[in-house]
Amino acid sequence: MTLSGRAYPGRAVTLLKDAAVVSSAAAGSDGSFSLSVSGLSSGNYIFSLYSEDKNGNRSSLHTFPVSITAGATTNVSGIFIAPTIAVDKEEVKRGDTITIFGQSAPAADILITVGSEEEIVVKTKADTGGAYLYYFDTSELDYGSHSAKSKATLLNQLLSSYSRAAGFTVGTKNVLAKTGEASAKGDINADRRVNLVDFSVMAYWYRRVAPPTHVDLNTDRKIDLIDFSILAYYWTG
Numbered sequence: 001m002t003l004s005g006r007a008y009p010g011r012a013v014t015l016l017k018d019a020a021v022v023s024s025a026a027a028g029s030d031g032s033f034s035l036s037v038s039g040l041s042s043g044n045y046i047f048s049l050y051s052e053d054k055n056g057n058r059s060s061l062h063t064f065p066v067s068i069t070a071g072a073t074t075n076v077s078g079i080f081i082a083p084t085i086a087v088d089k090e091e092v093k094r095g096d097t098i099t100i101f102g103q104s105a106p107a108a109d110i111l112i113t114v115g116s117e118e119e120i121v122v123k124t125k126a127d128t129g130g131a132y133l134y135y136f137d138t139s140e141l142d143y144g145s146h147s148a149k150s151k152a153t154l155l156n157q158l159l160s161s162y163s164r165a166a167g168f169t170v171g172t173k174n175v176l177a178k179t180g181e182a183s184a185k186g187d188i189n190a191d192r193r194v195n196l197v198d199f200s201v202m203a204y205w206y207r208r209v210a211p212p213t214h215v216d217l218n219t220d221r222k223i224d225l226i227d228f229s230i231l232a233y234y235w236t237g
Contacts, residue, residue, distance in 0.1 A: 001068065004034040005079025006105040006158060007051045007059075008130050012212050013081065014204075016061075016189070018047040019197045021204035027051070031105035031130060042070040049081060050189060053103035054131070056213045057084040058190040060164045080158040081109060083132070083150045085166045091175040092168060097135040100148050102163065106130050108152040115147045115165075126152070141170045164190060186234035188215055194236045202231060 004007045007013045007027040015023040015035050027033040048063040068074055083104040092098040100112055109125045112134055113119050120140060128133040136148070147165040152158075168177075186194035188201045205211040206225045216223060217230040 001037045001066065002034060002041060002075040003037070003049070003078070003079060004032070004078045005077065005081065005155055006031040006108075006154060007033050007081040008053050008084075008103045009106060011051050011053060011103075012128045013049055014201065014212075015049075016197070016200070017045055019048075020200045020233065021235060024204065029106075040068045042068055044068075048189075049079065051081050051214050053084040054129075054213050055103070057082075057086050057102065057214055058164075058188075058214055059084055060161065061191070062161065063211070080152065080154065080160040082160045082163045083108070083126075083152050085091070085112075085148060085150045085163040086177070087148060087166045087168050089175060090168055090177045091171045093172060093174050094141065094143060094170050095137075095139045097137055098168060099133065100136055100150075100166070101131070101133045102150060103130045104132060104150075104152040104160070105154050105158075108132075108154045110134075110152050111152055111160075112136075112148055112150045114141070115149070116141050138170050143170050147170050156200060156224050175222045183195065185217055186231045194231065198231060199228075202227060 009029050009031050012024050012026050013033045022037055023035045025035050045066050048061045050059045052058050052060050084102040088099040104126045106128050110124045110132045112122050124132050124134045147167045149165045150163045152160045188198040205215050211223045217227045
């Protein structure tokens with residue numbers, strides 16, 4: 001079976017089958033990627049793909065079913081990994097701007113939806129490296145909790161699903177967003193749990209060269225027993 005599509009330039013795309021890592025490959029400079037899986041017996045499978053952007057933010061999972069027939073070649077094309085998304089403030093003073101940013105395929109059109117009682121949709125475009133940035137005016141929002149999410153279109157042909165939601169509060173002061181919070185450690189596949197899926201991803205990268213930064217929990221550029229120990233500490237099951 002061969003899988004192909006678009007993700008983030010130069011970033012690893014990881015494939016899961018039944019919650020276990022089966023393949024990983026880097027996207028090219030145009031964001032295109034291709035993965036192959038062999039040795040599959042006939043049957044129905046659930047596959048998931050995700051990637052991580054240049055800032056260490058992870059995409060939402062792209063999950064899809066595939067039916068495999070023995071002796072036949074299965075090609076799944078047109079996959080478009082959802083953009084990543086982040087905000088620069090966890091609280092923003094009402095009337096000030098909050099920066100919404102992330103990464104997609106180069107030159108993709110980005111639609112950002114800011115959730116409130118009435119959703120506000122704005123548009124921007126990714127640059128040649130896939131990065132996008134939008135300064136959102138919060139004077140349109142009420143005080144309280146809000147979230148932003150994004151999706152991408154490319155060449156009027158590919159449409160991604162929505163990104164993860166990035167939450168923030170509109171209040172009376174500006175508080176910069178924290179990065180690398182302990183509560184997020186170990187959640188490698190970004191499902192807000194630390195469990196066997198995360199263990200499987202880490203096991204795939206054990207002693208391999210250049211593991212993704214979100215898998216390398218102690219940031220020493222290798223996956224070893226120290227990383228598994230950190231994973232165990234944050235385990236939720």
